[in-house]
Amino acid sequence: MTDLLTMILTAIGLIFFAVGSLGLIRFPDSPSRLHALTKADNLGLGFIVLGVAFQAPGAAALLKLFLIWALAIFSAGASAQLVGRIALDSGRSDASGSKR
Amino acid sequence: MSDWALLIATGLLLTSAVALWRIARGPHRADRMMAAQLVGTSGIAIVLLLALVVDDWAMLDVAIVLALLAALSVIAYAKSAYDAGYGDPEEDQAPSQEPSDD
Numbered sequence: 648m649t650d651l652l653t654m655i656l657t658a659i660g661l662i663f664f665a666v667g668s669l670g671l672i673r674f675p676d677s678p679s680r681l682h683a684l685t686k687a688d689n690l691g692l693g694f695i696v697l698g699v700a701f702q703a704p705g706a707a708a709l710l711k712l713f714l715i716w717a718l719a720i721f722s723a724g725a726s727a728q729l730v731g732r733i734a735l736d737s738g739r740s741d742a743s744g745s746k747r
Numbered sequence: 748m749s750d751w752a753l754l755i756a757t758g759l760l761l762t763s764a765v766a767l768w769r770i771a772r773g774p775h776r777a778d779r780m781m782a783a784q785l786v787g788t789s790g791i792a793i794v795l796l797l798a799l800v801v802d803d804w805a806m807l808d809v810a811i812v813l814a815l816l817a818a819l820s821v822i823a824y825a826k827s828a829y830d831a832g833y834g835d836p837e838e839d840q841a842p843s844q845e846p847s848d849d
Contacts, residue, residue, distance in 0.1 A: 649791045650790070653751075654748075656751065660753065660792065664758075664759055664762045665762055667785065668785060670834055671765065671769050677778055680781060689786060691792070692792050695755070699798070702799050703804070711808075715807065716816065718818070719791060724819065726818065729821060729824075730824075731777075733776075733777045733825060734775065734778075737777070
C-alpha cells in the first residue's frame with residue numbers, strides 16, 4: 648500500500664518537473680519562464696518528498712525530508728523575486744542586460 | 748520499488764539536461780540562473796530518490812546542503828548584478844541624489 652502510494656506520488660512529481668522544464672524551453676520571455684520554473688518545480692519536489700516520506704524509517708528522516716522541502720520553497724520564493732527583478736530591469740533599460 | 752525510484756531519477760536527469768540546454772542557449776543571464784536553479788531543484792529530488800534506493804538516509808543531509816547552496820547561489824548572483832546598496836528602499840526613493848559612495 649505504501650509502496651503504491653510512493654510510486655504514484657513520485658510519478659506525479661516527475662510529471663510536474665517535466666512540465667516545468669517544458670515551460671523553461673518553450674516560453675518566450677524571462678518572466679514567463681520564471682513563472683513556469685519556480686511554481687511547477689517546487690510542487691514536483693513536494694510530491695517527490697511526499698512519496699519518499701512514505702518509505703522513511705523514522706521520525707528524524709521524516710522531519711528532515713520536510714525541512715528540505717520547506718527550504719526549497721523559501722529559497723524559491725526569494726530567488727523568484729530577485730531574478731524577476733533583474734530580468735525586468737534589463738528588459739526595461741537596454742539589451743545589454745547589465746545595470747552597473 | 749528501487750527500480751521504480753531509479754526510473755524516476757532517470758527522468759529527473761533528463762529534465763536537468765533540458766536545463767543545461769537553456770544554460771547554453773541563454774539569451775539573458777537571468778535565464779541561465781533560472782536553469783541553474785532547476786538543476787539544483789532536480790538535483791535535490793534525485794538525491795532523495797537515491798537515498799530511497801540505497802536505503803542510506805544520511806544522504807538527506809546532502810540534499811539539505813544542495814538546497815542551501817541553490818539558495819545562496821541565486822542571492823550571490825543578484826548581489827553581483829547590481830551596485831552595492833541597490834534594492835534599499837531609501838535609496839530607491841531618491842534617485843536624483845548624487846551617487847553615494849559605498
